Amino acid sequence: MEKLIAQDIYYLMYLGRAFEYKAKEHYMTGDISGFLHLDIGQEALSVASMKAFEKGDVFTTYREHIMAIARGMEPKYVMAELFGKASGVSGGKGGSMHLFDPSHFFYGGDAIVGGQIPNAVGCAYARKYQGNLEGVMVVFGDGATNGGAFFESLNIAATHKLPILFLCENNEYAIGTNIKRAAPFREQYKKAEPYMLTKAVDGMKADEVYNAIKEAQSLLEKGHGPIFIEAYTCRFEGHSMSDANLYRSSQEMKHCKAKDPLPYFKNKMLTEFNFTQEEIEAVEKKADESVQEAVEFATNAKEPSLDALYEHVFYEELNNVVS
Amino acid sequence: MLYREALNRALDELMEKDENIVILGEDVGLYGGSYRVSEGLVEKYGEKRVIDTPIAELSIVGNAVGMAIGGLRPVAEIMTANFSLLAFDQIINHMSKFHYMSNGKIKLPMVVRFPQGVSRQLAAQHSESYEQMLSAVPGLRVISTSDVNHAYHALKKAILLDDPVVFIEHELLYNKKGEVNFNDTMDPFKARIVKEGKDITIVSYLKILDDVLKSVDAIEKELNCNCEVIDLCSLNPIDYDTLAKSIEKTSRLVMVEEDHKTGGFGSQIVSWVAEELFYSLDAPPLRIAGEDVPIPYNRKLELASIPTVDSITQKVIEWGHKNGL
Structure with missing residues (x-):
């Protein structure tokens, strides 16, 4: 990993966490509503995956604020979407779970567990058909690996040797159900092993995630066919803001937080990449400012007009629609 | 073709x-x-x-x-x-x-x-x-x-x-014969008036429309009337314009569909007519639809579960007699 990329990853991880804490704060005040799934604890995975998979297309889940920002969306437009404002990335119609930006080849933001996987497979088919092997990365949780959409997708991706990277973020919990109670083993890559190359990494270590995904993308580009990477991670918060996290013991949470990806990577910055403490503080300050700016922007942004209700139901108007 | x-x-x-x-x-x-x-x-x-x-x-x-x-x-x-x-x-x-x-x-x-x-x-x-x-x-x-x-x-x-x-x-239409006019500039989302008439508007779509057309002769003869038959062609959007013009002319609506009656598509058409064209009507609308049962295998039972030429004819005639036709 190059020094500049390490700096970028640390900046985005730090920014991501600050962003999520601000989102939590504004959920409490009522500026943000609905379901809000915080990514605190999983920043290494969200940021490093997006920075490593810099080309190609991305499909992901509803826990995607940090991924969207790491993919290139400006924090202020993401925050505005959480606030339901017209200048949000989805015009205030998607909310926290549905961030879309085709200009960054980022296609949601899907809130049906596993539902985005067949879409990513279809997109990978299209890309291969078009002669583009940069690949598609689809991100999903361990919970999605127990559903039919997942298994159908492994089968089809392998049959057609599609340029797709399946990235499983295994935080061990499908809302409150531990993976041990929903699957016969903790390691979900075992489900993909008969179909494709698999790899397991420590999702709390940004450098490990980055290197694994970088390598995977270069294999895809060489026509390797589908790859499955499982990253073990841990969310520090409940599933969403409406989850009091009562199913995990304080001991489990302590163990989980001991693996915090931020201090780990900060230490890397100091020791391996030779950043000074001052340089790191400057990066953190810039990130804090960006989040502050995002909150101010979202607070002052306009609500969508009522006309927006009827806009974009369809792309094309048909002449004979009468109501 | x-x-x-x-x-x-x-x-x-x-x-x-x-x-x-x-x-x-x-x-x-x-x-x-x-x-x-x-x-x-x-x-x-x-x-x-x-x-x-x-x-x-x-x-x-x-x-x-x-x-x-x-x-x-x-x-x-x-x-x-x-x-x-x-x-x-x-x-x-x-x-x-x-x-x-x-x-x-x-x-x-x-x-x-x-x-x-x-x-x-x-x-x-x-x-x-x-x-x-x-x-x-x-x-x-x-x-x-x-x-x-x-x-x-x-x-x-x-x-x-x-x-x-x-x-x-x-599935029963795949071997249906017809002509294609390659120069046709039709809007396929617009309803099709398959047969013009002035007394009853019969709205239908898909295969059961063919059964409606086969029943029209007997209905017209018995009721001494003239039926207008409309093929919806599109269910979203619904071409309410074409329907409204016809129903305002005939003052009567019969909605025929193959699907189960409860919650069937025709209920949307009848509910729209009740809301928008109530005062244009000379008779309560008639809905002819499938029975609210899973489709059975036995041929006799299967045919009894959906409208047929005979049942459409009979129901429209009964309804016509009851409503002054």
Whole structure:
């Protein structure tokens, strides 16, 4: 990993966490509503995956604020979407779970567990058909690996040797159900092993995630066919803001937080990449400012007009629609 | 030309012009399509464009959504409508919603073809109709095609449209004969007046429309009246304009559908008439629809579960007598 990329990853991880804490704060005040799934604890995975998979297309889940920002969306437009404002990335119609930006080849933001996987497979088919092997990365949780959409997708991706990277973020919990109670083993890559190359990494270590995904993308580009990477991670918060996290013991949470990806990577910055403490503080300050700016922007942004209700139901108007 | 040949011709013509159009579904390629709609296309366009999928309906539609995001124009085939239930997550949560949820940033030029309806003794899991559910989903265009010429033009329009379209066909229509007017400039989303008349407006769609047409002579003779028969052609949007003009002229509405009566598509038409045209009516609207039972295997029971030429004739005559015709 190059020094500049390490700096970028640390900046985005730090920014991501600050962003999520601000989102939590504004959920409490009522500026943000609905379901809000915080990514605190999983920043290494969200940021490093997006920075490593810099080309190609991305499909992901509803826990995607940090991924969207790491993919290139400006924090202020993401925050505005959480606030339901017209200048949000989805015009205030998607909310926290549905961030879309085709200009960054980022296609949601899907809130049906596993539902985005067949879409990513279809997109990978299209890309291969078009002669583009940069690949598609689809991100999903361990919970999605127990559903039919997942298994159908492994089968089809392998049959057609599609340029797709399946990235499983295994935080061990499908809302409150531990993976041990929903699957016969903790390691979900075992489900993909008969179909494709698999790899397991420590999702709390940004450098490990980055290197694994970088390598995977270069294999895809060489026509390797589908790859499955499982990253073990841990969310520090409940599933969403409406989850009091009562199913995990304080001991489990302590163990989980001991693996915090931020201090780990900060230490890397100091020791391996030779950043000074001052340089790191400057990066953190810039990130804090960006989040502050995002909150101010979202607070002052306009609500969508009522006309927006009827806009974009369809792309094309048909002449004979009468109501 | 047969109905299935008209559909095949529409696919062929467009695939020849645009290599972004691909077909996917179970047995659409080497087998030629279970109703032979895609016959000959894999030989002409290859397996990359005519894709035989595993039996995995969720993925057929889910992959089509992803292909459309990736810049293709997929035409997915569901072998028979009942199987589509496995794909309803993709149809309703993904296909119909991405354009809206993304505030217009994503568009999905895709078609899902739906052979459906009571065919011949296929029993409860191969005989159903789902237009009532599909037409109620905002964000989907829903075409129902009962006519060879319409089938040809409507499928072409559906493929060229930049919105997701559910294209409903009836399994008993594939061998129906008709002429295609290749120069027709029709709007396939507009309702078709199949027969003009002044006393009763009979609205229908898909295969049961043919049964309506076969019953009209006896009805007109017995009631000494003149029926106007309308084929809806599109269930989203609904061409209320054409319906309103007809009902204002005839003052009477009969709605005929093959599907189960409760919650059936016709209830939308009758409810609209009650709200918008109540004072234009000279008689309460009549709904003729299938029974609220799963479709049985036995032929006698099967025929008793849906409207037929005889039952349509009899019900309209009874209703006519009761209402001063």
